[in-house]
Amino acid sequence: MTLRVAVQMDPLETINIAGDSSFHLMLGAQARGYPLWHYDVRTLAYDTDGNRLTAWAAPVTVQRVEGDHFQRGEYQLIDLAEDIDVILMRQDPPFDLGYITGTHLLERLAGRTLVVNDPVSVRNAPEKVMVLDFAEFMPPTLVARRIEDVKIFHAKHPGDLVVKPLHGNGGKAVFRVPADGSNLGALTELFGTVWPEPFMVQPFLPEVSEGDKRIVLVDGVVAGAINRKPGQGEFRSNLAVGGYAEATTLTAREEEICAALGPVLRDKGLVFVGIDVIGGKYLTEINVTSPTGIVAIDRFNGSDVAGMIWDAIETRHAAMLRG
Known part of the structure; x- marks a missing residue:
């Protein structure tokens, strides 16, 4: 099977090919002989005459050579259905109105072009919102804006707190509040000023010092995992903020979490998902917008997660054509 693949992503010039999951997927597609196109979400255009969704895109080839990792052809207008x-x-996020509008436009391709992950489910299941459906696996959690609500929550759970934006990514703007709550009011004011949504x-889970496990599921099935540990002087373990990865296996509790999530993710068309688990038992995020981690997983395990993802995509595309 040959698939014509368009990748809606940030500029190729800006990526770090050593760990970029999108680049890893592009290499995997190219190895299967799939022609690749690259475009920016801001070039999407929908014309009601003919129900056409187009993008200003360029054909690309990729190679794992630092500083010379892609070749780009001439930009042209392509019809994303034809x-x-x-x-x-x-x-990458931010998960803002621009991102949401992109999902609305891509949704119009249903039944004609397969979009991975499914744009409807991505829109309805942002990382720190969908996870609330699985509260039995989460640490105690509050989503709110008012300082009064935060103080009530803190009284029920004395000790250090972690405050983070609801639609953040990569560990950005995640704050640790000391047990005395000395900067809680200021942080609440800051979050209320910078972000329109609740936080x-x-x-704070001391177990994070032992790592924050990223588990990748492909069409609802566990494909592998890495343990991300905080760097020197940090409590955040995200690789984007200085954390580092190590090989790992799953605990019985993590296997239980994956078994509960797998069928739901598969039914929602969420083919490539990365979940985060702390201390072997606390589910904190379900990453569906632009999950990462497959490069490190393949390096530690000798696996081919990109290949698993493309296998799942081929199966889904064939099923879509059958109707």
Whole structure:
């Protein structure tokens, strides 16, 4: 099977090919002989005449050579229903109105071009919102804006707190509040000023010093995991903020979490998902917008998670054509 693939992502010039999951997926597609296109979400255009969704895109080839990792052809207007079989929606958040509008436009391709992950489910299941459906696996969690609500939560869960934006990514703007709550009011004011949405508050989990496990599921099935540990002087373990990865296996509790999530993710068309678990038992995020981690997983395990993802995409695309 040959699939014509368009990748909706950030500029190729800016990526770190050593660990970029989108680049890893592009290499995997290219190895299967799939022609690749790259475009920016801001070039999407929908015309009601003919129900056409187009993008200003360029054909690309990729190679794992630092500083010379892609070749780009001439930009041209492509019809995402007629010229493309599969779209990888891989641009990084912020999960703002621009992102949401992109999902609305891509949704119009249903039944004609396969979009991975499914744009409807991505829109309805942002990382720190969908996870609330699985509260039995989460640490105590509050989503709120008022300082009064945060103080009530803190009284129930004395000790250090973690405050983070509801639609953040990569560990950005995640704050640890000391047990005395000395900077809680100021942080609440800051979050209320910078972000229009509520924020998330959880007890600080000391287990994070032992790592924050990223588990990747492909079409609901566990494909592998890495343990991300905080760097020197940090409590955040995200690789984007200085954390580092190590090989790992799953605990019985993590296997239980994955078994509960797997069928739901598969039914929602969420093919490539990365979940985060702290201390072997606390589910904190379900990453569906632009999940990462497959490069490190393949390096430690000798696996081919990109290949598993493309296998799942081929199966889904064939099923879509059958109707």
